[in-house]
Amino acid sequence: MGSSVGDGAKLQPSREGGRLCVRCGERKAALKRPKTLEQICRECFYVVFEDEIHQTIANNSLFKAGERVAIGASGGKDSTVLAYVLSELNRRYNYGLDLFLLSVDEGITGYRDDSLETVKRNEIQYGLPLKIVSYKDLYGWTMDDIVKAIGLKTIVHSALDRGAALLKADKIVTGHNADDIAETVLLNILRGDIARLSRCTFITTGEDGPIPRCKPFKYTYEKDIVIYPFYEIYRIYSPNAYRGFAREFIKDLERMRPRAILDIIKSGENFRISTTTRMPEQGTCECCGYISSQTLCKACVLLDGLNRGLPKLGIGRTKVGAGSGDGMQHAKHSERNRSSLQGKHGNLDF
């Protein structure tokens, strides 16, 4: 896993009479680009890779000069490459952004240690300040504490938002790539979640909330991201976690027709979803003020439960105050039902 290149890329040993790069026509082709199957040299690959991302940023007006931008840094390959490329492009094209790495420490022993190390290394390599916020800082509970109390790991998704707010960021960027978005489109179809389906291809979300999030890698293929740092010295990333049915399907699809990933995103952008079905009412949590469709956001409900010693409050679809027996069953059941449809990032909300 450490130094292998993605399935679709083929490295050709340089030899006399080898193919020439289709872009520059000068250097020998070193690989077959997964997204387009073009045979290009290493230098041209960097150029097109970075250029496409710059085009995405420019065409979608993702940033304004002077913005303070938090790069969601998990230590994974996507956020590592994101950090590098964004700081490069910021320099090269004078975006004028105040970039910093933001990492959330859930406080699980042995889980984040490697990835946090990677992020710390990124800080040094790319010269980007690193801020680590822990669950303890944000909520007063570490993940280990939570697991001890309720026996279930639960990811509280607003952690990144809260951390960013704490650190006065104007925007958050995450490393979600084309494969991730395509997977999310499919999962939302399979789950019947029309509201999420209508939003999941948006390159920027949460614009009406405290801190918008954007995804510069929206059209970037995962395999390209894997190849990009291949020639860099440090490129250790945490192994991919659970791969559900949908991700396997996308891999097979990509092998058969590489453009299918972009086609799924295009379909997602063009679904005829009436604006009335689009978004559920976006209110705010009465307790902490964050965006929430209920009067209390999931985080507050969960914390409330933990603090009051009521396990599993806020997990799954259990209603607050439901009888413990059925409630727990229901919670367990919905957890199980979700398992095979989990995306790579666990929940479907970005």
Add this chain to the structure above:
Amino acid sequence: MAGASACGGAGCGPHCSSSSSGAGAEGDAPAERMGRLSIAAGASTTTCGKCDGGGAVVAVSGGAGMCGECFRAYLFGKFKLAVTSNAMVRPTDAVLLAFSGGPASRVALQFIHEMQSKAIQSWETSNSQALPAFGVGVAFVDESALLARPEHESEMATEDIKSIVSSLSPGHKKVHVAPLEDVFSSGSEDKAATLKEVVGMINDETGRDDFIRCLLMLSLQKIALENGYTKIMLGTCASGIARHVLSATVKGQGYSLPADVQYVDTRWDVPVVLPLHDCLAQELSLLCELDSLKTQQLLDRPCSGINSLVASFVSRLRDENPSREHTILRTAQKLKPFSFNMFSANGYHDFLPSRLRPKFQNVDTNDTTFSEILCLICGSPFSESELQNLENTKHKAQRKIDMYTAHCCQSCHFQILPAATDMYEHFFSLLPKFWTEKVDTAVTASANHGSLRDQIEDYLLEEDDDEN
């Protein structure tokens, strides 16, 4: 179009393959297969929950176990509801049932036959005889030319189908068997060769598969028009629709997707209806077994490429959760359908008693009341970007080929048109004239419209000229 593809053993849609189902084979032990195909997982009791007959549960739906009788009634109920609430069949209609030989179209045939029998009975016993019974015909499109099957297999299949249909009485149903190549213009040329040539020009495997489906629809339209049918009924079921939802999504056809997943589709010269829209392929297979409904699948063509990948994917999902197909369907139902996905209420039939008039709407088959531009090959409505591209081409186009190309949706452009653009001319020349002529007419019409306006432009008054 609402294409159907291999459904992991059950078969559905007019021309779907279900190579593994073997529903036509008499050898397997029925009980064992029922066990395998029945959806009885997690039945709370072993006797029927719907009736007092105490029959053994053969299938489960929504947690309720049903005996054979109730299961049958449940499926027929869905069929009938789809037909009546969407006013699919009027008393004056001649309905052409697309019969692929698979379990789904077999059930569609059975159910429409039963509705027809009832209508015939009512008519015979009624005093006024005001409501005639609708007519039913059966169409089978023979793809042997592409399957390279020996001729005797084709004959056997045809004979089987004829015998299946003739066993249904009352109500005589004519059987129309047409080879797929008949969609090509007649002449002294070898149509089968044309068919093979044009399919051979398509490089993409999925593209070939989808192209053949488009030809199948054209074939049905042709049979219907030539024989005076007013409706085409497909056996496309919920499972087939779920597969289509996913395959259209992965082909970038998110915009046009709703067009193919409704009950009614009036894009075509002869409107198309899907009464098995809410029935799962497994349920339909099971019914065929329970009622010994004979199927004929010698000439099945397995789906390929992306369609096949999607079929396996859905199969896995279904194994993990039997109601997944319904969920996918529900998602698709929330997408906005097109204007051609319902019959236009353009009047009523004089002979209908007034209380029934609201139910049956008039369909002017030649009246294209919708404004969407459709792909010349697959019929998908054009999205913004495709329309923009067409507009741009109209202004620049010198050659017919450019107009034809611009009238193809982005998906057909990618997966069906030949890779080499210098082959376009030849490719379009081989396509069924039915398709290319539509573009010719549209082009001439807009050209005429344009020049007419130019001619009278000088004489048209601006609105505010009235003031002076």
